[in-house]
Amino acid sequence: MSDHGHDHEHGHDHSHGNGHPHRHPPAPDIELSDRAKRSLAIQELLVEKGIVEPHEIRRRVEEQRGSPMNGARVVARAWVDPEFKQRLLADARSAVAEMGFEFPDDTGLVVLENTEERHHLVVCTLCSCYPGALLGPPPDWYKSLPYRSRAVNEPRSVMSEFGLEIGDEREVRVVDSTAELRYMILPKRPAGTEGMSEDELAQLVPRDSMIGVAEPMSPDMVQA
C-alpha cells in the first residue's frame, strides 16, 4: 500500500511533497505467468538492442486482432463491385487498403477466386501463416499438425470432415503458404442472393469459407 494516503492502481502525476511532480508506472494488479514474463523480457531486449521499435510490436499485435468480419466485408465488396474484384485479384494488398485494412510492410496478400471449375484450400505446412488482418487469429485446427500435414495430401478427406464435399468435376487446388505472402479465398457468391446489399452479403461469409473448408451460407441459412 501507499505511504501517502492513496493507492497506486493507475499511474498518475503527483507530488511527494517536495514540489517535484513525477510519474509512477502502473502497479501490476495480476501476477504475470512465466511465459508472459519471458515474452516481456524478450520484447525489452529487442527494443533495447534497437532491433524493433515499440510501436512495431504494438502494430503487429493489433493486426492480429483483426476479425473475420473484415475478410467478409472484402468478399462482399468483390461480389457487388466487379472493378474492385479485379483490383483485389490483381493486387490484393492495395485493394484491401482502400477499405482500411493494412498489412505489415514485410507481408504480401494474395486473393484467389473459387469458381465453378476450381476450389482452393489454404494451408501453411511449415507453421501457421494466415491473413490475420482480414481473418483475425488463426483457429487452433489451422495450426494443428494433422491439418497441416493432411491438407496437402488428402484435401478432399479433410474438407469432407468439415462437412464440405467438392465434386470430382471441380479441381481442388491446395495453396501451401510458405513465403511472406498470405492467402485468402474469394468464395463463390451463393445463388439466390441477387439484390442483396453488401452488408447483407457479408453476413453470408464465414471465416472458414475464406480458408476453403466451407462454402458461404445461403440466405435462408442466415434467416433460420
Place this chain on the structure above:
Amino acid sequence: MITSGRFQPGDVVLVRNDDPPHHHRTPWYVMGKTGWIDAVYEPWPNPEEMAHGQHNAAKIPLYRVEFDQRDLWDSYDGPERDRLVIDIFEHWLEPASGGDS
C-alpha cells in the same frame, strides 16, 4: 506483369533436393519434384538470410509453383485435375524438361 526472374509462367521446373543446415522454406514433399511456374511474384527478402538476423537480406525472385497432386503423392486418390500450388524462392528451382507434367 513481373518478369524479374529467370522463369516465366508455364516454365517447367524441378525443385532442388537439398538439406541445408539453416532455416529454409522449402518443404520436403516438393523436393525433387517437377512442376511448373503458375505465377511470378515480386522479389522478397531471402528468408534464409532473414532467419540469421540479416534485416537487409537480398530480395530474390519468388514464384508460385504448381504441381499435379499425383506427381507429389503416390497414394493420391483424388481426380487427376487436382493441383497444389506453393511459394518457392528461385534458388530452389532448376529448369526441367516437361517430361512428367
